[in-house]
Amino acid sequence: xxxxxxxxxxxxxxxxxxxxxxxxxxxxxxxxxxxxxxxxxxxxxxxxxxxxxxxxxxxxxxxxxxxxxxxxxxxxxxxxxxxxxxxxxxxxxxxxxxxxxxxxxxxxxxxxxxxx
Amino acid sequence: xxxxxxxxxxxxxxxxxxxxxxxxxxxxxxxxxxxxxxxxxxxxxxxxxxxxxxxxxxxxxxxxxxxxxxxxxxxxxxxxxxxxxxxxxxxxxxxxxxxxxxxxxxxxx
Numbered sequence: 403x404x405x406x407x408x409x410x411x412x413x414x415x416x417x418x419x420x421x422x423x424x425x426x427x428x429x430x431x432x433x434x435x436x437x438x439x440x441x442x443x444x445x446x447x448x449x450x451x452x453x454x455x456x457x458x459x460x461x462x463x464x465x466x467x468x469x470x471x472x473x474x475x476x477x478x479x480x481x482x483x484x485x486x487x488x489x490x491x492x493x494x495x496x497x498x499x500x501x502x503x504x505x506x507x508x509x510x511x512x513x514x515x516x517x518x
Numbered sequence: 519x520x521x522x523x524x525x526x527x528x529x530x531x532x533x534x535x536x537x538x539x540x541x542x543x544x545x546x547x548x549x550x551x552x553x554x555x556x557x558x559x560x561x562x563x564x565x566x567x568x569x570x571x572x573x574x575x576x577x578x579x580x581x582x583x584x585x586x587x588x589x590x591x592x593x594x595x596x597x598x599x600x601x602x603x604x605x606x607x608x609x610x611x612x613x614x615x616x617x618x619x620x621x622x623x624x625x626x627x
Contacts, residue, residue: 450613458613512559
């Protein structure tokens, strides 16, 4: 068990470009979360999957953002037509199987996005 | 959503000192976690503590769910304890966490 991994760790892009981030959760964790963190703030929830089903989306997740978890394993977060305000750390977390009574969330190292 | 307030926002300690960080939340919660965010941005799990008291080495935590607060105690602080400490609460099991704005701790030798 190597923990939650994210790729890339850093991404610099020009305004208007599309970017895609990947998250690989801890194996056997069926819940996966995306958060966004800006400087000086705590992480803010974006969206949540249980297996391949996207169960909840924050109002922060505008139409330019889309997330998928096609086979209930890894997930991708895509941002289209990036804006400077999208610059942030994007964090992924996973938690164990529903019904186990275990709910602790484990976070990956994050992807730091800079939009120029 | 739930409001999560952490205090103090900033804390500077001499190595070896003890400290108490507080987390207040505005509504009843099912779950609560404490995290340490290191300088590289990695969130490290410290405690999963929806209620009661837990200890792990020099760190301990207490959550009084009925009074909507949690405390994180750091004893004999070390320079490696520096970083930002976050409290996160979950209203309904399995859903999103709401984070506080954190306590930034600096431990000086």
